[in-house]
Amino acid sequence: MVETETFVPDAIEEIDDEIGDANAVIALSGGVDSSVAAALAYEAVGDQLTPVYVDTGLMRKGETEQIEETFSYMDSLRIVDARERFLEALSGVTDPEEKRAVIGEQFIREFEREARDADADYLVQGTIYPDRIESEGGIKSHHNVGGLPEVVDFEDIVEPVRDLYKDEVREVARHLGLEEVVAERMPFPGPGLAVRVIGEVTEEKLAVAREACHVVEEELEEYDPWQALAAVIGKATGVKGDNRVHGWVVSVRSVDSRDGMTAQAQQIDWETLQRIQSRITGENDDVARVVYDVTHKPPATIEYE
Known part of the structure; x- marks a missing residue:
C-alpha cells in the first residue's frame, strides 16, 4: 500500500x-x-x-x-x-x-x-x-x-x-x-459509454446505456460494488403491451475487486435484479430484455470492450 x-x-x-x-x-x-x-x-x-x-x-x-x-x-x-x-x-x-x-x-x-x-x-x-x-x-x-x-x-x-x-x-x-x-467514486472507463456499447456508437445506444447505468448504480449502491454498470450488447425480440418489439438487450454487471486486475461477479438477490430489469425496460421503450452477467475476471474483463 x-x-x-x-x-x-x-x-x-x-x-x-x-x-x-x-x-x-x-x-x-x-x-x-x-x-x-x-x-x-x-x-x-x-x-x-x-x-x-x-x-x-x-x-x-x-x-x-x-x-x-x-x-x-x-x-x-x-x-x-x-x-x-x-x-x-x-x-x-x-x-x-x-x-x-x-x-x-x-x-x-x-x-x-x-x-x-x-x-x-x-x-x-x-x-x-x-x-x-x-x-x-x-x-x-x-x-x-x-x-x-x-x-x-x-x-x-x-x-x-x-x-x-x-x-x-x-x-x-x-x-x-x-x-x-x-x-469513493465508482470507476468509469476513460472511453466512457463507448465501451459499454457493442458495435457502432450511436446517440440512441448511448442514451440507453446512460440511463441503464444510472439505474444500476442507484439500485446496487447497498451492495457497495467495486464497479457496477450496464451495457447495450445487441437486439432481441420482446413483447410490450400487445406489440412485438425488436429492442435492445442490456447486460447488467456488478463486481467486487481490490485493484481491478481481477474481479468477482457479485451475487445479487432476485428481488433487486427484478427491480433493475423492471426499471430499465419500463423507463425505455426500446429495451426488450435485461440479463445479468455472472462472469468473473478472468476470463472476462470488467468492461465489455
Missing part, C-alpha cells in the same frame, strides 16, 4: 521539477484518478495549470454538472463541448481497439487545442498502473496509454499516479481531503 505521507510531497516535487516555469493542462474526467492528479498538479504549479474537462457525449448521466460543482474552486476550469466531434469520429467504427484509438486521438487533439489557447507545453493525466499493465500486455488499449496517437504536440505527458493501483489512488485522495463523492 502507498505511503501517502511520503508519496504526496514526492509527487508534488516531481511535477514541479518536470513542468518548471511552463504551463500545463490537466485532463480532468471527474473520476478519482484524474482528480488526484489534478489536486497534486494544482498544489505543485498553481496558476500554471489549466484544468480541462472534455464533454465527449460518452459520459455518465449528470457528469458535466458534477464536474462544474466539484471543481468550481479552480477558477481556470474549462468545459469543452466536443460531443459532435467525438460521435463523428466514431461513426462506422465497430472494432473495440479501433474505438479506443479513435477516442484516444480525439482526446489528445482536444487537449492540444486547449493547450495552445493556454500557452501550455505539458499535459497532465491520471494514468494508473493497471492502465499500463493492460495496454502493454495486449489485453486492451487504454485511451490514455496504448490508444494515444504516435505524434503528440506536447513537450511531455506528466502522470503523477502512474505507479499506483486504484485502491492506492483512493488513499491519496483521502489524504488530500478530496470530497467523498470523488474519493
